[in-house]
Amino acid sequence: MNANIETADVVVVGGGPGGSTTATLLAKRGHRVVLLEKETFPRYQIGESLLPSTVHGIGRMLGVTEELEKASFMVKRGGSFRWGTNPVPWNFLFAVAPELSGPTSYAYQVERMKFDEILLRNAARNGVDVRENVDVKEVIGDDERVRGIRLADGHEIHATFVVDASGNRSRIHQGVRGERIYSDFFQNIALFGYFEGGKRLPAPDSGNILCAAFDEGWMWYIPLSDTLTSVGAVISREHAAKLQGDQEQSLLGFVDRCEIVKDFLSDATRVTEGTYGEIRTRKDYSYTNSTFHRPGMVLVGDAACFIDPVFSTGVHLATYAGLLAARSINTVLAGDLAEDRVFEEFEGRYRREYRVFYEFLSAFYDMQSNEESYFWKARKVTNFNATDLEAFVSLVGGVHSGEQALVQNFRESSGALADAVERTGTMQTESGERMHHLFGTPVVREVMQEMNNIQVRGVQGTAARELPLLEDGLVPAADGLSWVSVGEAK
Amino acid sequence: MTAPLSLERLRSDVAEVLAEEPGSFADDENLIDRGLDSIRLMTLATQWREAGFEAGYLDLAQEPTVAAWWNLLEGKR
Numbered sequence: 001m002n003a004n005i006e007t008a009d010v011v012v013v014g015g016g017p018g019g020s021t022t023a024t025l026l027a028k029r030g031h032r033v034v035l036l037e038k039e040t041f042p043r044y045q046i047g048e049s050l051l052p053s054t055v056h057g058i059g060r061m062l063g064v065t066e067e068l069e070k071a072s073f074m075v076k077r078g079g080s081f082r083w084g085t086n087p088v089p090w091n092f093l094f095a096v097a098p099e100l101s102g103p104t105s106y107a108y109q110v111e112r113m114k115f116d117e118i119l120l121r122n123a124a125r126n127g128v129d130v131r132e133n134v135d136v137k138e139v140i141g142d143d144e145r146v147r148g149i150r151l152a153d154g155h156e157i158h159a160t161f162v163v164d165a166s167g168n169r170s171r172i173h174q175g176v177r178g179e180r181i182y183s184d185f186f187q188n189i190a191l192f193g194y195f196e197g198g199k200r201l202p203a204p205d206s207g208n209i210l211c212a213a214f215d216e217g218w219m220w221y222i223p224l225s226d227t228l229t230s231v232g233a234v235i236s237r238e239h240a241a242k243l244q245g246d247q248e249q250s251l252l253g254f255v256d257r258c259e260i261v262k263d264f265l266s267d268a269t270r271v272t273e274g275t276y277g278e279i280r281t282r283k284d285y286s287y288t289n290s291t292f293h294r295p296g297m298v299l300v301g302d303a304a305c306f307i308d309p310v311f312s313t314g315v316h317l318a319t320y321a322g323l324l325a326a327r328s329i330n331t332v333l334a335g336d337l338a339e340d341r342v343f344e345e346f347e348g349r350y351r352r353e354y355r356v357f358y359e360f361l362s363a364f365y366d367m368q369s370n371e372e373s374y375f376w377k378a379r380k381v382t383n384f385n386a387t388d389l390e391a392f393v394s395l396v397g398g399v400h401s402g403e404q405a406l407v408q409n410f411r412e413s414s415g416a417l418a419d420a421v422e423r424t425g426t427m428q429t430e431s432g433e434r435m436h437h438l439f440g441t442p443v444v445r446e447v448m449q450e451m452n453n454i455q456v457r458g459v460q461g462t463a464a465r466e467l468p469l470l471e472d473g474l475v476p477a478a479d480g481l482s483w484v485s486v487g488e489a490k
Numbered sequence: 491m492t493a494p495l496s497l498e499r500l501r502s503d504v505a506e507v508l509a510e511e512p513g514s515f516a517d518d519e520n521l522i523d524r525g526l527d528s529i530r531l532m533t534l535a536t537q538w539r540e541a542g543f544e545a546g547y548l549d550l551a552q553e554p555t556v557a558a559w560w561n562l563l564e565g566k567r
Contacts, residue, residue, distance in 0.1 A: 095528065096551050102527025439548050452532050452547065459529045465536050 005156045008034045008129070010329060011149050012163040013136050013172060015041065017054075017315050018301030019165030020119035021322030022329075024062050027127040029330045029481055034157055036134040036149070038166070041120055044275050045112035046192065046282060048222050048230055049076065049209045049312035052094050052107045057454030058319040060461075061480060064122050071118065073108035074207040074223050077101075079312070082212040082260050084367035084421055089212075089260070091205065091427040096435045104455045107312075109207060109222050109230075113275065136166070139175030139297065146175055146296035161296055161329050165322070168283075168302035176299055178291035181395055184388040185379055186286035186308050186361065188217065189240055191251050192232030194276035198223075198268040205427060211310055213368045214258035217375050220309065221261055228276070229268070231261065234284060234309060236375045247279040284309055286358070288396055292350055293343040298325050304350065305396075307357050310364065317357075320454070321350050323480075330482040337474070342483050345474045349450070351397040352469070356446040358396065359413055363443055366414035367421065381410045413443040420444075495541050497560050504556060507533055517557040526554055538563075 012023045015037030023035045059065050078093035095105035108115075124130040135152040139162055148158035149172075164173050173180070200206040200223060210221040217235035224230055233254035243250055248270070255261050271277050288305035292298060301318030328342040362381055370376040377383060386403035393406060420437040438444055450469065457464045462478045474483040497517075504521060505512040507530040515524055528547075531554070535547040543563050550559060 096548065099522050100526075100528050100531070100551060102529055104528050436548065436552065445546070445548070453536075456529055456532050456536070460533065465533070465540065467536060467540055 004154060005158060008032045008157055008159045009333060010034075010161045010163060011036065011157050011159040012128075012165060013149065014038075014165035014167060014170070014301070014303070015120045015123075015130065015132065016045065016116055016165060016167065016301065016318065017119055018303075018318030018322045019163065020116070020123045021058055021062060021319045022163050022165060022300055022325045023128040023130075024119075024123045024126045025323060025326030025481055026329060027123070029334075030127075031330070031333060032129070033127070034129045034131065034159070035120075035123060036136055036151075036157075037120070037130070037132045038135055040132045042113040042117045045116060046190075046232075046280070047309070047312075047314035048112055048224060049079075049109055049220075050107040050115075051312055051316045051451065052104045053451035053454040053458075054316050054319050055107045056104050057451070057456075057458035058323060060458035061323070062119065062122055063126075064118055067118050067122070068108065068115075071110075071114055073110045073115070074225060076107045076109050076207045076209060077105060077204060078208055080201055080205055080208045080210045080427055082210070083218070083364075084213075084418065085369070086421070086426060089201070089210065089427050090421060090424060091208070091432055092438060093433070093435055096439055098433050103459055104452075109209065109224055111224055136172060139164075139172050141175070141296060144295065146294065160333065161298065163298055163300055163325055163329075164303045165300040165318070166303055168306060170303065173289060173299050173303045175297050176289070176291055176294045178289045180287050180289050181392065183286040183358070183392050185384060186365075187237045188234050188284045188308060189237050189243070190232050190234050190282045190284045190309065191239075191243055191247060191254070191279065192220075192230065192282075193248075193251055193279040194224075194271040195229045195231055195265055195268040196227050196271055198227075198229040198231070199264040199266075200226075202428065209312060210260070210264075212258050212260045213370075213376075214254075215370065215373045215375070216254065216257065218310065218368075219254065219258045219261045221264060228271070229265075231255065231265070232309075233258075236378070237283075237285070238374075240281075243281055247281070251279055286361070288351075288354060288392075290395060292321075292347050295339060298328070298343065298346065300325050305354050307354065308361050310361065311357060313357055316451070317353065320353060320450070323454070324349055327476060327480075327482050331484075334482060337483060337485070342474070345470065345483055348397065348470045348473065353450055355393065355396040356443065356449075358393070359410060360417075360443050360447050362410050363414040363417040366410075367418045381407065381414050384410070413441070416441045417443060495538060495543055495563060497556075500556050500560055500563070503534060503537060515556075517560070518555050521554045521556070 009031040012019045012035040080089045095101040137152045141147045220232045222230040300321040328346045331342045365379040366381045390403040423437045425431045
């Protein structure tokens with residue numbers, strides 16, 4: 001027996017926002033948590049645009065609100081889209097109306113080097129044993145449950161739970177014995193770099209993310225400071241081979257063919273030195289694991305699932321799953337409810353969140369009608385193969401209404417969304433400042449539901465009331481850090 | 491918390507989330523002018539949904555007055 005064995009209540013693998021969130025919310029209940037991060041922070045990461053529930057919900061629960069304010073991140077009041085039939089951008093704002101611009105009406109654009117480090121150092125301050133530059137080799141366990149992890153040097157940490165928050169390229173997610181299933185319709189890749197001196201949308205939208213569709217896909221344009229902009233092209237995976245060559249020429253070529261981004265970058269120069277000087281690619285296929293849990297182990301963030309970057313959901317899904325995982329593990333460690341019961345709640349809520357965003361994504365891509373374009377034709381709901389759609393959606397826990405009904409549902413979502421976008425109209429007009437039409441569509445209502453709950457929780461703390469989200473589901477305890485049965489909530 | 495949804499309860503719940511005295515605002519007064527924001531609106535929507543009033547946050551945001559909400563509630567009965 002190797003003498004090099006230590007024990008903890010929970011081992012968290014990965015120090016990104018999902019891992020830090022899980023670890024911090026476990027440590028707040030007094031558990032011994034070891035977090036193992038492969039790199040040394042600060043380190044580069046993509047996924048720079050946040051949503052309000054991360055900032056105002058999770059951020060407050062973690063206790064980083066003031067630090068985030070001090071970091072002076074770019075304030076984002078929503079997304080601006082050159083997308084669909086309107087030839088000029090329209091807004092999806094976080095506030096339903098200008099007069100209702102309370103604490104939840106904005107998020108941030110963040111340099112992930114800074115944001116992720118704030119969350120990781122905060123985890124350590126909350127009592128998490130944070131270890132960087134540590135390479136986890138494998139998960140150890142038996143048929144009954146996962147029992148810990150083994151490092152590359154043979155050192156073992158045994159724990160009641162292992163949380164895999166190690167991202168999309170790590171392999172330890174296989175420890176839950178599931179399969180990673182890819183959506184047939186959103187197999188995109190991203191090619192991205194950084195520019196100095198790009199133009200800004202007029203205030204108060206100057207901090208918004210701009211997403212602009214063009215023939216070959218769409219581009220993101222994220223203002224990270226007054227002068228620095230993150231620019232990426234999301235394109236079909238068929239371009240992957242071409243990108244092996246001159247990445248700079250490829251990126252500049254996409255910029256050149258995307259009218260509004262070309263204009264915004266007309267006086268800008270590409271950053272060519274330092275962290276932001278590199279042009280990078282990432283496989284942005286939408287996928288989900290067939291299971292997120294087995295006894296003793298749970299997946300969080302990109303280790304579990306990923307959805308196309310167009311809605312800035314990466315950090316949201318990771319931190320939301322971190323909250324759900326912490327609630328579930330805290331409940332089991334306290335001996336309040338059985339593991340299978342709480343992880344049914346975990347998996348049910350996490351899959352629901354993924355599913356509603358997947359439906360929103362499908363409806364959103366459907367709006368960009370471009371019959372000449374291979375990219376857009378392949379991503380139209382009407383062209384979805386019903387069997388493939390059914391297979392993927394049933395995996396994420398969708399209603400089993402049959403293939404044709406499912407395609408019909410997605411078409412209706414898409415029609416309602418396109419109609420709402422048309423009625424909302426151009427940005428910075430009287431109607432374009434009001435989100436009643438957009439927020440009123442069934443798919444957006446569903447998308448907002450949990451994000452709103454989390455923000456109310458963050459702002460109101462123990463005074464927040466939550467109803468069960470799932471049928472016969474559990475609800476959060478008063479402090480929001482574990483689950484209780486409905487009758488036990490005060 | 492469990493009082494049935496009367497006009498009186500609507501007024502007192504609104505007073506509570508605004509941290510004001512009941513009776514310090516009129517039924518037809520725009521509550522946004524009294525400091526109602528999206529979080530408080532969501533809170534009210536959740537409380538009332540628990541009591542059987544199926545209007546959501548967005549319905550309440552359309553016309554943020556006690557009188558309008560009471561009409562909405564009466565319409566759903």
